[in-house]
Amino acid sequence: MNPNLTADRPTFVTHLECSLTGERYEADRLHGLSRAGKPLLVRYDLDAVRANLPKGMLTARPTDLWRWRELLPVRDTANIVSLGEIETPLIPIPKSAGSPNVLVKDEGRLPAGSFKARGLVMAVAMAKELGVTRIAMPTNGNAGAALAAYATRVGIETIVLCPDDTPEINVREIAAQGARVWRVNGLIDDCGAIVGKGAAEGRWFDFSTLKEPYRIEGKKTMGLELAAQFGWKLPDAIFYPTGGGTGLIGMWKAFAELEALGWIGPERPRMYAIQASGCAPIVRAFEDGVEHAERWEDASTIAAGIRVPKAVGDFLILRAVRESGGKALGVGDPAILRAVDDCARKDGLLLCPEGGATLAAYREALRTGEVDEDERVVLFNCATGLKYPMPPADNALDKDGPIDFGAL
């Protein structure tokens, strides 16, 4: 049994806070967005965490997501759900990146094959804690798969809506893991509108990205983990494939909390929000110098996970990127495909298209001098490359005929 799940530990949540206005909300109640229509952030008594969690105690624990229990919102250990949320490895890809200092954080090793597991394991545990019995969610695929897996495990009913061109494997894995999944003739925000309508009628709880407060807390563990893996010194830059931006917002929050604990200093990585140029609302808002992003019309990219025309946390993404001295960068589908192909052929690591987007963006940033070859850079590979279409490999041998060994 994993001691991170059995130990009886206190929790330190004090309240929730509107990310725009700072208005306070009570903990231990079911919340969606704030009254201002913005995401809620969970706040902790970090002085008490510091007193109760010496760094040495943390580092002595098994290295999974639940080692961070004191910085997470679940109160009752009995509500924790787990499918084995391991600490994901950092893998150098010197040949395809063109620098030995680039590391891929390979999130494809997580349950259901993507980093959506981090957010959904937390959101589902909290839904259980707060008595939710039915959840609906719009998804481009991976979030629905992670939701289905965890909700099934704790006996919560789930309805998942996805665009009708969502990769077939995602739709099927959602169904196979016990959710009711529907294909919708629209994009993710069209699916979200249906989910919102049902929620307003009291049919279910709305699990859209950032519309419940706890996915950020789960995604925050990426930042906590990076700090631990880098020996409490952060990398120089992080390239994050940005759809709803949960992970980028979560990591930024993690760094602030770690600094408050005294575990890291004030230095921060430059945060790069990477989008596909066929759906780049955050890039456009960044370049226009505005705080909120307009909806991106006719969104289109092979990187389905970042095909998000409008993000409710847009201002939080833009703030983190700007405060960090980073940028929002767009990359085209051909560059994404080239990056995926190069990384697999030259470094033996199969990326998902969204992970490929971070590599493509890094190579462009290296070329333009935006990053330096000596800088330590982390690229996020957010899902296993095995879920996505691969180029055909059609060579065949006739065992009964003559074999040209020289040609093999």
Ligand SMILES: *Cc1c(COP(=O)(O)O)cnc(C)c1O
């Ligand atoms: C969800 C998803 C993203 C985007 O993550 P956000 O934190 O919502 O921006 C990127 N890639 C893949 C594969 C995803 O499933």
